[in-house]
Amino acid sequence: xxxxxxxxxxxxxxxxxxxxxxxxxxxxxxxxxxxxxxxxxxxxxxxxxxxxxxxxxxxxxxxxxxxxxxxxxxxxxxxxxxxxxxxxxxxxxxxxxxxxxxxxxxxxxxxxxxxx
Amino acid sequence: xxxxxxxxxxxxxxxxxxxxxxxxxxxxxxxxxxxxxxxxxxxxxxxxxxxxxxxxxxxxxxxxxxxxxxxxxxxxxxxxxxxxxxxxxxxxxxxxxxxxxxxxxxxxxxxxxxx
Numbered sequence: 001x002x003x004x005x006x007x008x009x010x011x012x013x014x015x016x017x018x019x020x021x022x023x024x025x026x027x028x029x030x031x032x033x034x035x036x037x038x039x040x041x042x043x044x045x046x047x048x049x050x051x052x053x054x055x056x057x058x059x060x061x062x063x064x065x066x067x068x069x070x071x072x073x074x075x076x077x078x079x080x081x082x083x084x085x086x087x088x089x090x091x092x093x094x095x096x097x098x099x100x101x102x103x104x105x106x107x108x109x110x111x112x113x114x115x116x
Numbered sequence: 117x118x119x120x121x122x123x124x125x126x127x128x129x130x131x132x133x134x135x136x137x138x139x140x141x142x143x144x145x146x147x148x149x150x151x152x153x154x155x156x157x158x159x160x161x162x163x164x165x166x167x168x169x170x171x172x173x174x175x176x177x178x179x180x181x182x183x184x185x186x187x188x189x190x191x192x193x194x195x196x197x198x199x200x201x202x203x204x205x206x207x208x209x210x211x212x213x214x215x216x217x218x219x220x221x222x223x224x225x226x227x228x229x230x231x
Contacts, residue, residue, distance in 0.1 A: 043120075044159065
């Protein structure tokens with residue numbers, strides 16, 4: 001099955017600086033890589049995803065890059081704000097159907113702390 | 117519209133007690149997933165359904181765990197003879213089926229504490 005590694009486990013940055021979170025995966029057939037944000041006591045919410053036919057995707061201050069050869073993908077947050085403080089999870093498909101249709105394998109999470 | 121709804125939000129069970137956790141998915145969502153999230157960890161897959169069919173239950177930790185979705189909508193996760201290691205947040209997610217529409221929408225979870 002798929003194995004997803006995520007680092008760092010904790011990341012503290014000054015407000016306004018950039019934050020980068022990295023993940024690696026093991027199954028070269030994986031084709032869908034979502035990122036979820038989870039605030040304390042709340043549900044995980046999808047913030048951005050990327051499919052394996054593109055190398056980068058941007059949405060305002062958030063971007064995700066994918067390197068299929070190296071089997072890693074990264075989340076980039078620019079101009080960080082206090083409301084970006086949360087735990088971020090990367091994920092990859094856990095089954096053969098692709099796209100997460102069989103469910104997802106998650107990384108262990110990164111606690112992002114935005115220092116004022 | 118309404119999102120994924122889970123109940124109860126919190127459940128305290130005495131060791132050995134049976135519990136039932138409910139998930140109401142987004143209307144029209146064919147796929148429904150259950151995950152277990154231990155403190156400080158990412159969600160871990162338990163089982164999933166496509167309509168009423170349970171397609172994969174390989175993530176269920178033991179035969180004390182049982183899930184059903186008899187009419188292809190509401191799902192129940194049942195844990196028999198709860199043990200302390202069952203303490204976790206149980207998350208339900210639903211999605212449209214298909215290769216391009218597989219965003220999973222999560223409920224707020226049920227926090228189970230076994231004492």
